[in-house]
Amino acid sequence: MTLLDCKAQDGGTVRAIGGDRETHRRLVDMGLLDVAYDVKFKRKRSMLVDFRGEFSAVVTSAVAAQIEVSKR
Amino acid sequence: MKIALCGNPNVGKTTLFNRITRSDAPVGNWHGVTVDARSKRVGKDVLLSDLPGAYSLTARTKEETVTRDNILYGGYDVCVYVAEVNNLRRNLYMFVQLLEAGKRVVLVVNMMDEARGKVDLKKLSDRLGVPVVGTSVKSGNPKNEILAAAEIAARRAPVKPEYLSDCKIKAALGKYAQAALSTGLPPEFIALKSMESDDNIAEKICGGCDGSCADCKSHASDDMDYPARQRYAYIGKALAGVLEKPRDIKRANRLDKVLLGKLALPIFLAVMALVFVVTFEAGKPLSSLLSSLTERVAALARDVDTADWVKSLLADGVIAGVGGVLVFLPQVAILYILTALLQDSGYMSRVAFVTDDFFKRFGLSGRAAFSLVLGLGCSATAVLSTRGISGKAARRRTAFAVPFCPCSARLAVFTAISGYFGLSGFVVAAMYLLGCAVALLLLKVMNAVKPDRDDDGLIMEMPPYRIPSAKRVLSVVWRNVWAFLARVGSTVFAVSIIMWVLCNFSFASWYSGGGETSIMNTFASFIAPVFAPLGFGSWRAVAALITGVAAKETVISVIASFGGMGEVFASTAAAVSFTIFTCLYVPCIATLSALAKENGVKSAFASVAVHTVAAYVASFAYYNTAVYWSVDKVAVIVVWASVAAVATIIAVGAALIKRRRRRRIAATV
Numbered sequence: 061m062t063l064l065d066c067k068a069q070d071g072g073t074v075r076a077i078g079g080d081r082e083t084h085r086r087l088v089d090m091g092l093l094d095v096a097y098d099v100k101f102k103r104k105r106s107m108l109v110d111f112r113g114e115f116s117a118v119v120t121s122a123v124a125a126q127i128e129v130s131k132r
Numbered sequence: 133m134k135i136a137l138c139g140n141p142n143v144g145k146t147t148l149f150n151r152i153t154r155s156d157a158p159v160g161n162w163h164g165v166t167v168d169a170r171s172k173r174v175g176k177d178v179l180l181s182d183l184p185g186a187y188s189l190t191a192r193t194k195e196e197t198v199t200r201d202n203i204l205y206g207g208y209d210v211c212v213y214v215a216e217v218n219n220l221r222r223n224l225y226m227f228v229q230l231l232e233a234g235k236r237v238v239l240v241v242n243m244m245d246e247a248r249g250k251v252d253l254k255k256l257s258d259r260l261g262v263p264v265v266g267t268s269v270k271s272g273n274p275k276n277e278i279l280a281a282a283e284i285a286a287r288r289a290p291v292k293p294e295y296l297s298d299c300k301i302k303a304a305l306g307k308y309a310q311a312a313l314s315t316g317l318p319p320e321f322i323a324l325k326s327m328e329s330d331d332n333i334a335e336k337i338c339g340g341c342d343g344s345c346a347d348c349k350s351h352a353s354d355d356m357d358y359p360a361r362q363r364y365a366y367i368g369k370a371l372a373g374v375l376e377k378p379r380d381i382k383r384a385n386r387l388d389k390v391l392l393g394k395l396a397l398p399i400f401l402a403v404m405a406l407v408f409v410v411t412f413e414a415g416k417p418l419s420s421l422l423s424s425l426t427e428r429v430a431a432l433a434r435d436v437d438t439a440d441w442v443k444s445l446l447a448d449g450v451i452a453g454v455g456g457v458l459v460f461l462p463q464v465a466i467l468y469i470l471t472a473l474l475q476d477s478g479y480m481s482r483v484a485f486v487t488d489d490f491f492k493r494f495g496l497s498g499r500a501a502f503s504l505v506l507g508l509g510c511s512a513t514a515v516l517s518t519r520g521i522s523g524k525a526a527r528r529r530t531a532f533a534v535p536f537c538p539c540s541a542r543l544a545v546f547t548a549i550s551g552y553f554g555l556s557g558f559v560v561a562a563m564y565l566l567g568c569a570v571a572l573l574l575l576k577v578m579n580a581v582k583p584d585r586d587d588d589g590l591i592m593e594m595p596p597y598r599i600p601s602a603k604r605v606l607s608v609v610w611r612n613v614w615a616f617l618a619r620v621g622s623t624v625f626a627v628s629i630i631m632w633v634l635c636n637f638s639f640a641s642w643y644s645g646g647g648e649t650s651i652m653n654t655f656a657s658f659i660a661p662v663f664a665p666l667g668f669g670s671w672r673a674v675a676a677l678i679t680g681v682a683a684k685e686t687v688i689s690v691i692a693s694f695g696g697m698g699e700v701f702a703s704t705a706a707a708v709s710f711t712i713f714t715c716l717y718v719p720c721i722a723t724l725s726a727l728a729k730e731n732g733v734k735s736a737f738a739s740v741a742v743h744t745v746a747a748y749v750a751s752f753a754y755y756n757t758a759v760y761w762s763v764d765k766v767a768v769i770v771v772w773a774s775v776a777a778v779a780t781i782i783a784v785g786a787a788l789i790k791r792r793r794r795r796r797i798a799a800t801v
Contacts, residue, residue, distance in 0.1 A: 081329055081356075082192060088360045089188035090591060091222035100385075101392050106488045106498070108392060108594070114219055116388075116594040118485045118498065123591050 061131070063097070063109065064124040071098040072131040074111075079126030087127065090117070097129065134179050135282055136202060138230075139214035140223050141185030142595050144242045147604075148214060148267065149182035152275045156611055157182065158513075168195070168516075169202055178279060181208070189229045190330045194519045200332065204233060204317060210282040214240045217247045217266075218596075220375065224367045225360075234290045234318040237262050238281040244268040246596075249376030259370040261291040295362040296320040311337045324359040387597055391479065396486040403479075407470045408564065412547065412557045415463035419547070422462070426455030441643040445632055448693050453628025456692030457620050457685040460544035465613050467540055468509055472608040476600035480505060484592055494575040495583070497521060499592060500530040504568075507537040509612055512722040515730055529575055531730045532739060535719035536571035536746075538564055540616070541684035545714045548688045552697040553704045563715045570716060570746050580786055619683050627679050627686040632693055635675070666713060666748070667706035667755040672699065677713070683720050709755035716747035 066072070073096050077087045087093075092111060100116065101108040107124055110116045119127075137145050146157050153172040171181040183202050184195035191197040203211060211230050215223035220241070230237050239260065241253060245268035257264035263281035267274040295301070304323040312319040315336050325333040391399060433446040474480050480502060488498030499521045507514035514534045521527040538546070546560045634652035638644040656671035656678070663669045663677075672694045680687040691700050701707040718740050719727070728736035760768050 077357075084356065085190055085328060086187070086192055087591065088357055089190065089225065090593070091225060091364075093357060093360060093364065100388060101485075103485075104489050105492050106485060108388070108485055112221075114222070118488065118592045118594065120488070120497075120591070 061129060062125050063099075063107070063119065063127040063129050064121055066099045066102075066107075066129065066131070068099050068102045068107075070131060071096070072129050073097070074127055075130050076128040077126060078128065079123070083123060083126055087123070092127065133177055133210065133282065133286060134181070134206075134208045136181050136183055136206060136208040136211045137214065138183045138199060138203060138211055138226075139185060140187055140216070140219070140226060141593070143185070143214045143216040143219075143223060145185065145214045146182055148240065148242065148274070148278075149180065150607075151273050152278065153180055156607055158608065158611065169198055174275070174279065178282075181206070186226060188226050189233065190325070190328065191332065193521070203230065203235065204315075208235070210236045210238060210285050212238045212240055212278060212282060214242050217241050217243050217251055220251075220371060221364075221367055224370070225363055228293060228363045228366060229321075231262075231291050231293050232296065232318070232321045232324055234292075234321065236285045236288065236290050238278065238285045239264045240274070240278060241266045242268065244271070251376070252374050256370065256374045259374070292320075293363075293366050295366055298362065300358065308337070327359055328356055388482070391482055392485060396482075397490070400483055400486050403474070405561075407467070407474075408561055409557065410470060411463055411467045411543070412560055415460075415466050415547075418462035419459050419551075422455075422459045426451060426459060429455065441636070444636060445629070448636075448695070449628050449632030450625065452692040453631070453686075453689035454620055454625055456548070456688045457544060457624050460547055460685075460688075461613070461616065463543060463547055464540045464616050465609060467543065468609045468612045469605060471505060471509060472605040473600050474505070475608075476598065476604055478595045478597040481592070481595050485594075493579075494572055495525065495529050495579040496533070496575065497523065497526045497530075500526070500533070503530050503534050504537050507534040507539060509540050510615070510722075511535045511537070511539045511719055512726040515723060515726040518730060528731050528735070529578065531727060532735070532742075533571040533575055535723050535727070535739065535743065536567045536574075536716065538567045538715055539684065539723075540612075541619075541720070542715060544685055545680075545687050546711055548691075549697065549707050549711045553707050555704070555708070559708065559711070563711060566712065566750065567715050570750065574742065574746070580790070616685075619685060623683045624686050624689045627682055628689050628693055631675065631679060631686075631690050635694065663713075665756070666751040667703070667709040667759070668701060668713075670700060670702075673701070673710060676700065677717065680714065681718055681721060683722075684714070687714055705755055705758040708758070709751045712754050713747045713751040716743060716750055718743050718747075 063074075074092050074094060077084055077092060079087070095112045097112075098110040099107055100110050104121075106118050106120045108116055109119050109124075137149055139145050149155060149170070149172075150157055153174055155170075155172055157170055169181050169183050171179055174180050181202065183199040186196040186199040189200050189203065191200040202208070213227045213230060215227065227237065227239060239256070239262055241251065241256070241264060244251070244266045251266070253264045253266050263284050265274060265277050265281050267278075301320055301323050304326070305319045308319040308322040308326065311317075311322050311333075315322070322333055322337070326337065430447040430451045433451055434443055436443060436446070483501045483505070484498035486498070487501045491498055491500050500518075503514045503517045503521075506517050511534055514537075515531045518527050518531045518534070521530055542563075543560070546563050549555075550557070550559045631652070634655075635650045636643060637651055638649040639651060639654070640649065644650060652675050653671045656674040660669045660671045660674045663674060668674075672691070676687045676690040676694075679690050691697060694700055697707060701710060718724075724736050724740065727739055757768055757772070
């Protein structure tokens with residue numbers, strides 16, 4: 061499943077990052093590889109996700125669809 | 133010694149730069165405040181450069197390219213890498229790449245006062261092999277500590293992370309020896325970046341290729357994340373036992389629940405409405421005070437025993453022109469205070485999330501909200517701030533939309549006109565709504581004609597909530613108020629004198645004391661008929677508009693030097709029509725040059741044309757509606773109903789065509 065499939069308040073761990081080369085690099089550079097996550101808010105085109113309890117980030121649906129996760 | 137100050141976005145690099153160099157560069161609690169390198173000397177021997185924030189040495193946006201190029205090819209002796217204490221694991225990712233690139237580095241762990249657990253900096257320094265300095269806004273100026281650490285780092289050999297000796301990397305080194313020689317970068321760094329398919333490195337190896345040729349693809353590793361995993365493993369080892377387990381951030385979560393919950397958009401709109409009401413109302417008493425002061429000084433100048441033309445130059449040219457603009461200083465200062473408070477608290481970044489869905493409909497991203505709110509202060513700065521937006525189309529569209537959002541200089545024009553004609557504050561608010569509505573309408577049309585299929589891939593980090601620092605807010609306000617005063621003292625002052633000369637001297641005689649024979653009348657009368665259908669076809673109004681291209685504040689100074697609103701506008705409807713035109717017409721020279729810099733010269737010219745047409749159409753529509761409303765209400769309603777019907781037919785037609793096209797694409801897929 062991907063991050064996009066998660067509902068608000070869902071949590072788990074990022075398992076793999078897909079997407080085109082640039083998006084993939086961006087997400088890896090931001091430190092999303094293998095980190096725990098919690099979806100705080102979900103909107104139509106984007107979601108606010110808390111990563112590792114360290115930082116929150118706005119993730120667009122297109123990007124969320126590229127992030128494979130496993131739910132807690 | 134050349135020192136580069138670098139790090140992830142929003143870790144406090146520019147605040148540190150300001151403290152070390154005693155500068156006043158713009159800072160804020162959001163990402164992308166710094167968009168270009170900024171250098172300043174510290175003493176005789178040190179040149180310190182503040183670079184825009186970046187997450188790694190693989191650049192994706194324009195500002196990240198500036199940072200990467202400066203670090204890799206800028207010839208710096210030492211890089212002072214700033215990291216935030218609560219985000220060390222992620223922040224050290226780019227730091228490790230600096231080590232891979234063979235750079236001498238000092239690590240500055242910033243915001244120590246906000247640490248959510250204990251941090252052992254001595255242990256961290258031993259593990260990483262570089263000098264580490266801890267700083268916070270509450271500590272003294274860390275200048276000496278950082279410069280001493282930089283000198284130590286400059287004397288030492290660059291540190292090599294142990295994973296660079298990994299057999300997978302070593303095996304690839306031979307392939308990159310030539311590239312290492314030509315670029316001056318270590319072969320290990322080139323090997324790692326090639327495994328990650330970095331375009332810039334591919335270009336260096338392959339000579340102009342963007343990394344898509346077969347040869348470049350052969351360099352890419354099957355496991356593109358191999359370098360990243362090596363780096364994170366190295367960081368994990370370095371941080372083991374250095375950081376105490378952080379405490380939870382409950383307060384931020386509670387605030388987010390309110391500000392980003394179901395009422396997020398109404399809360400944002402209420403906040404912006406409050407900003408405008410406070411700006412307009414709270415500034416009124418001080419403005420009136422300044423206004424009466426200006427009138428008194430002008431009266432004193434008229435009483436001076438000297439030649440008539442000198443008295444007129446002083447009273448009607450300089451004092452009326454400059455004073456007419458200075459009167460609005462309180463409103464401008466209040467607007468800057470409120471927007472600085474919003475930015476420094478961390479709320480503005482949340483706005484990007486709140487408005488993302490809305491802006492997507494117009495081909496923009498939520499990140500555009502930053503630039504648009506910045507545009508309330510100065511459009512030129514706001515256009516430059518669009519650099520941080522990823523996605524070329526979204527970036528260009530945001531830069532195009534920003535000048536429609538009225539800046540603080542236009543606020544002075546709106547306030548002056550509505551004040552003179554006794555119009556309510558809603559007229560000023562309506563101008564802001566009009567500017568935004570026209571921008572959104574044009575963006576919608578652009579999106580319909582040429583849809584933006586590129587997702588900007590927005591993943592934007594949220595800065596923490598902070599109680600706004602009085603020092604930072606005052607610094608922002610002071611810088612902008614100073615810029616306003618500088619414009620008044622230079623452009624407005626010069627334009628006031630030039631306009632006074634043009635309006636009081638004629639070709640036939642020396643000093644004519646103004647009127648219909650003046651030089652300005654001769655020229656402006658040629659253009660004035662064009663504006664007659666808008667209600668302000670007088671040469672005085674046209675002259676004010678022309679000077680407004682230099683800086684919008686001059687519109688008011690010129691009107692003041694003509695003897696005030698009563699001399700320029702024949703009716704309230706004409707004055708409101710003029711206000712609408714000023715709200716939408718050509719941006720000032722500074723904004724146009726920023727547009728040319730960001731989107732190209734063609735785009736700047738296109739912007740001039742679009743603004744002029746939009747301003748003309750809106751003013752024409754308003755003025756003629758206002759005039760004919762008193763003559764024949766039914767006719768006006770019929771005309772507007774027809775316009776609405778035609779617009780609806782076009783919109784429905786466009787939607788149907790779009791839907792059919794989408795179905796056809798879906799069927800093909």
